[in-house]
Amino acid sequence: AGGVDEALAGVRGMIENWTDMIANRVPGVPVVFVVTHIDCVAPEILDMQTEWVRSVSKEVPDKVTIHNEGQSYRVNCRSGEGIKDLRASLMKLTMASRSYKEALPGTWIKIRAALLDLQQSGRVWLSVDEYRNIARQSGLEGVMLVVATRFLHETGSIRYFGDYASLPVIGTRTGYPEEEYGYGEAPDEGEQQLSGLEQTVFISAPWMVNVLKGLVRHERDSLLEFFGTKNRGMARRVQRLIVHGALHESLAPYLWPSSGDAQEYWK
Missing domain, CATH: 3.40.50 (Rossmann fold)
Known part of the structure; x- marks a missing residue:
């Protein structure tokens, strides 16, 4: 058994x-x-x-x-x-997959090329307003901006973790200079409370992976020693964190003093 x-x-x-x-x-x-x-x-x-x-x-x-x-x-x-x-x-x-045999709209190709040019020039992320301006120059606004952004995210061209539904209206409150905010309008009070992640469009997936790997700095050998052979599943997850930078949720409590099973590790 x-x-x-x-x-x-x-x-x-x-x-x-x-x-x-x-x-x-x-x-x-x-x-x-x-x-x-x-x-x-x-x-x-x-x-x-x-x-x-x-x-x-x-x-x-x-x-x-x-x-x-x-x-x-x-x-x-x-x-x-x-x-x-x-x-x-x-x-x-x-053949049952979404968009099978459908030609990409020219506006989608245009924004993808523009983002690739920025990435190759050294840019790794854009503010949402910068991204919206690039989209506008590519002919994307409103619902089509939402659909195109989802496509770019799902195909790995960008990573966007904000609210797609509000994407077309972020930064569109009147009263601010056009040269600063793109549409002569600025975020309202609620939008200013958005997190940095929600206000950012990452255009370099490799860079983002490297950043996430660097978020966790831990004495990995001690974790491997702690789990040893008594919990091979957890030991494999530690190895995956080391090699791929993929943090399984079950490891999170062991990265800082916590309650539950992690208390034994931190003694």
Whole structure:
């Protein structure tokens, strides 16, 4: 039983790791599970392991979209068995995806090119008002600004964590010079209370990842020693923090004196 539990924990850790990394790049992206070399394992073992993957996939948060209810497509790499079904499923998934075969509007291409030029010049972030001005120059305003911004965020061109619905009206209160605020208008009192994150559009995803990695400075060896072999799952999460800068929520209490289980670590 111990060996099975340990193997299942390994599957869970692997799926957590990969879905975390994929979601960091493309939030909500569809994920398809494929098991290859099915000729190299006994059928009963294959059934057991694919069931593990299916059950663990139900625990994955909505950061990615698990296709086929977590069922794995089985492929025999020697005979080609299963490839036809896998190909058909991928085609169906692709054709059902949003904006399939739709040409990008010229305004979207224009703003993406403008943002890329800024990034290559060394800019890594813009204020919301700067971003709105660039969008305006590209021909994007109102609802189309919201839709285009969501597209740019989802495809990794930018990262924006503010309120999309209010994006077209941020900074549009009268009484301020146009050269300073872009539209001759400024934020009202409520908008001035927005956090720095909500008022910022990040145009360099690699830079943002590096910044987030740098937010946490911790004695990692002591965490690894603390979890050791008694909690391999937590130890893997520490390793993921070290290698990828991905902080699992269960590790957060251990980064500063806290209550609960973390108290033992801080003694």
